[in-house]
Amino acid sequence: MVMTTHEEKMHTTRFRVDDKPHIVVDPDKCKTCSVRACVYVCPANLFVPLGDGSVLFNYEQCFECGTCFIVCSKEGALRWDYPDGGYGVTFRES
Amino acid sequence: MSPDHSRSFVTAASDMTTPPDEHFDVIVVGAGPAGSAAALVAARAGLKVLLVERGEYPGAKNVSGACFYGSAVLNELIPNWWEKAPVERYVCRRDLVLMSETTAVSMDFRSAAAGYVEPPYNAFTILRPKFDRWFAAQAEAAGAFLLTSTVVDDVIKERGRVVGIKVRREHGEVRGDVVIACDGVNSWLAKKAGLQRDLHDHEVSLGVKEVLGLDEAVIRERFHLTGNEGVAYEYVGAVTQDVRGGAFLYTNKSSLSVGIIGQVSSLVEAKKRPYDILEHFKSHPAVAPLVRGGKLREYSAHLIPEAGWKMMPQLVAPGMLIAGDAAGFCLATGLYIEGINYAMQSGIAAAKAAIHACACRDFGKHTLARYTELLWPHNVFTDFRAFKHAPGFVNGNRLQNLYPDLVAHGTEMLFQVNGQAKQKILPLSFKVMRQYKVKSRHVLSDLYKVARAYLW
Numbered sequence: 001m002v003m004t005t006h007e008e009k010m011h012t013t014r015f016r017v018d019d020k021p022h023i024v025v026d027p028d029k030c031k032t033c034s035v036r037a038c039v040y041v042c043p044a045n046l047f048v049p050l051g052d053g054s055v056l057f058n059y060e061q062c063f064e065c066g067t068c069f070i071v072c073s074k075e076g077a078l079r080w081d082y083p084d085g086g087y088g089v090t091f092r093e094s
Numbered sequence: 095m096s097p098d099h100s101r102s103f104v105t106a107a108s109d110m111t112t113p114p115d116e117h118f119d120v121i122v123v124g125a126g127p128a129g130s131a132a133a134l135v136a137a138r139a140g141l142k143v144l145l146v147e148r149g150e151y152p153g154a155k156n157v158s159g160a161c162f163y164g165s166a167v168l169n170e171l172i173p174n175w176w177e178k179a180p181v182e183r184y185v186c187r188r189d190l191v192l193m194s195e196t197t198a199v200s201m202d203f204r205s206a207a208a209g210y211v212e213p214p215y216n217a218f219t220i221l222r223p224k225f226d227r228w229f230a231a232q233a234e235a236a237g238a239f240l241l242t243s244t245v246v247d248d249v250i251k252e253r254g255r256v257v258g259i260k261v262r263r264e265h266g267e268v269r270g271d272v273v274i275a276c277d278g279v280n281s282w283l284a285k286k287a288g289l290q291r292d293l294h295d296h297e298v299s300l301g302v303k304e305v306l307g308l309d310e311a312v313i314r315e316r317f318h319l320t321g322n323e324g325v326a327y328e329y330v331g332a333v334t335q336d337v338r339g340g341a342f343l344y345t346n347k348s349s350l351s352v353g354i355i356g357q358v359s360s361l362v363e364a365k366k367r368p369y370d371i372l373e374h375f376k377s378h379p380a381v382a383p384l385v386r387g388g389k390l391r392e393y394s395a396h397l398i399p400e401a402g403w404k405m406m407p408q409l410v411a412p413g414m415l416i417a418g419d420a421a422g423f424c425l426a427t428g429l430y431i432e433g434i435n436y437a438m439q440s441g442i443a444a445a446k447a448a449i450h451a452c453a454c455r456d457f458g459k460h461t462l463a464r465y466t467e468l469l470w471p472h473n474v475f476t477d478f479r480a481f482k483h484a485p486g487f488v489n490g491n492r493l494q495n496l497y498p499d500l501v502a503h504g505t506e507m508l509f510q511v512n513g514q515a516k517q518k519i520l521p522l523s524f525k526v527m528r529q530y531k532v533k534s535r536h537v538l539s540d541l542y543k544v545a546r547a548y549l550w
Contacts, residue, residue: 002306002376002388006369009304009393016150037295037362043302043369043395063395064155066280067300070293070397071362082148082282084262086243090154091223093305093349094394 006045010061018087021059022080023068029077030055037071038078063089118144120448121259121270122238123246123283125152125230127434128418129276131441132448133233133240134171139449143238144268145230146261148245153226155278157303157396159342159351161185161326162220164435169214171442172232176215180224182346183324185217186210187317191380193331194502198380211323219324219344219351221305248286249273249414255457256287256413271457272448273414276441279397281407281420289416290407295359296489297401299339299426302368303353306388310348316384317345327384328431331498333375336364338494341375342431343384350388352376355398357489368395398433400426400489403482413457415444415465425477427484428493429548436474443468484547492532492540500530 031053038047039055044063048056062083069080082088120136122129125147133145149155165184168175176184191200210216234240250258250267258269275283279298284290317325329341339356354372361368376385399405399422406422409415417423417440424433447465451457469475487493504526508519517525527537 002385002390003373004304004390004393008390009369012390012392013394035362040365040367041300041358041361043300045367045369065300065395065397067298067358067397069280070295070298070358082245085148085245086150088155090150091157091392091394093221093392094157094160094223094303094351 010044013061013063014090014092015061016087016090017060018083020084022083022088023057023059023062024079025055025057026077027054033077035071038068041067041071043067116142116268118142118268118270119452120144120272120274120445121146121268122274122276123259124276124278124418124420125233125240125242126156126226126276126278126418126437127229128420128423128437128441128444129274130226130229130233131171131438132274132276132417132445133230133238134236135442135445136448137233137236137238139445141449141452143233144270145233145238145240146244146246146259147230147240147242150243151223151227152230152240152242153223156222156226157301157394158222158434159301159303159344159353159431160220160222160225160434161217161342161344161431162225162434163217163430163432164438165215165218167435167438171438174213176213176218179228180221182219182221183319183322184211184215185219185324185326187319187323187325189325189327191327191329192498192501193329193333193378193380194499195332196379197502197506198378199502199505217326219326219346221346246277246283249283251287254412256411259283271413272451272462274441274444274448275414275416275420276418276437277420279399279419281416284407284416284420287411287414289409289411289414293399293405295362296357297399297405299355299357299398299400300361300368300395301353301355301398302372302393302395303351304372304393305346305391306350306352306385307348307391308350308388312387313345313348313350319345322347329375329381330428330494331502332495333378334371334494335366335374336495337361337366337371338489338491340428343381349391350385352385352388357400358397360489369393398426399424400485402426402485403478404485406478409469410459410462410465412459412462415447415462417441417444423474423478425481426488427481427547428488429484430481436477439472439474440469443472443474481547483543487543487547490540490543492536496530496532497540500526500532503529
């Protein structure tokens with residue numbers, strides 16, 4: 001069987017990280033959000049819920065799929081844009 | 095415009111100091127299949143075309159299954175393209191599989207008919223970073239100017255008409271008569287131009303995928319293939335647990351593309367992580383032997399616009415057209431899971447409309463509306479209208495999660511020889527339906543929906 005952990009998966013994808021985050025979350029709004037959909041749907045597992053009700057977020061290994069933006073649109077806690085040209089994810093095999 | 099001139103523009107834009115001052119006939123945003131097809135057709139007609147891509151190279155941001163149906167469409171643009179393009183395998187087998195946790199019931203289709211195993215073939219498996227790069231290079235060879243690593247943030251509007259784009263570079267404005275937005279499922283341009291609303295989470299599905307390296311000889315033997323034959327497996331049922339969606343497995347030359355697709359709203363409801371579902375899928379008894387020994391080469395993810403007819407944006411505005419995923423041209427009906435062919439066809443139609451508009455120097459909505467007229471004979475609108483009921487039906491809970499399980503379980507009972515009296519199929523069916531608490535009226539209503547979605 002070819003089972004792989006999420007970390008192993010993420011190691012195979014190439015990212016050229018921009019210094020400037022292309023996604024910004026509003027921690028105050030996250031604290032009031034009861035849905036936390038981003039935590040489940042993100043294919044890169046970039047959203048980690050913390051004990052105090054906030055959500056820890058990394059933008060570095062983002063696939064730029066936009067799913068978090070679509071599920072968060074009701075809550076409005078997330079600003080989403082594409083990274084600068086040439087930055088972000090680069091697929092080689094897919 | 096001379097080639098030298100083009101180089102000066104690309105250099106000027108790349109050093110981020112000088113504003114590009116050229117005026118283009120057609121600006122295409124996004125160098126996927128829609129964008130490159132549009133750029134290719136427009137450039138061949140002698141128009142000055144700019145093709146802008148935000149990735150390092152075309153295909154760097156693109157993910158697909160990727161089974162490319164519609165070989166004949168591309169063959170019209172580039173005869174015998176498969177001899178030149180980086181293709182993996184031609185698809186002469188399709189396997190549609192219904193699954194329960196323990197069982198798989200499939201319709202295994204294999205054809206040696208000319209349409210499948212001889213040019214122009216029916217479908218190929220491809221790897222998008224390689225294929226898209228090749229396809230964009232064809233547009234370049236036809237005279238289009240490809241500008242990579244460049245994000246397009248907005249359109250420039252003057253007197254209600256789109257007259258260019260704003261690129262994310264210093265003084266980054268580029269002007270053109272027609273802008274064709276092929277910027278993918280999250281089309282910023284369609285939104286900025288006011289032609290598309292925010293998408294709903296039930297209209298899009300998230301695909302996650304692994305490419306697993308496997309020896310060519312092993313692939314041939316394991317999947318019963320000869321030479322460069324390939325197979326496309328598509329799965330529905332317990333494979334995605336209680337998430338509405340499906341799974342796929344395609345054979346490449348020396349790798350497999352394996353992935354799951356889940357409707358985003360359903361992932362949220364089920365609180366399931368897509369990569370966990372992928373692992374669950376790979377461990378299914380019908381799948382594990384197929385992927386055994388595969389070495390993970392790349393993990394990827396992408397959104398898919400699946401609502402078809404019901405999520406299409408306004409496709410035409412003064413000075414602007416929308417094609418490909420940006421227009422929602424992905425047909426996901428269960429029977430058909432196609433997008434690349436519609437992307438190319440819509441790109442071609444958009445380019446033809448742009449050529450027409452340039453010829454009569456009128457870029458108003460009325461003239462550019464030739465695009466939507468061309469989407470009928472190009473089979474884009476016809477297909478989406480014909481199957482407009484299918485996406486909603488395919489994403490129904492019973493069809494997704496109950497029936498595959500029920501059929502699999504019923505087939506288990508049908509084939510099991512255990513010393514008990516055999517039952518004929520109808521009483522057996524009612525017994526299984528009772529076990530699954532399925533009501534006859536639901537089955538009848540679903541049969542009607544199946545018929546409406548697929549039969550007439």
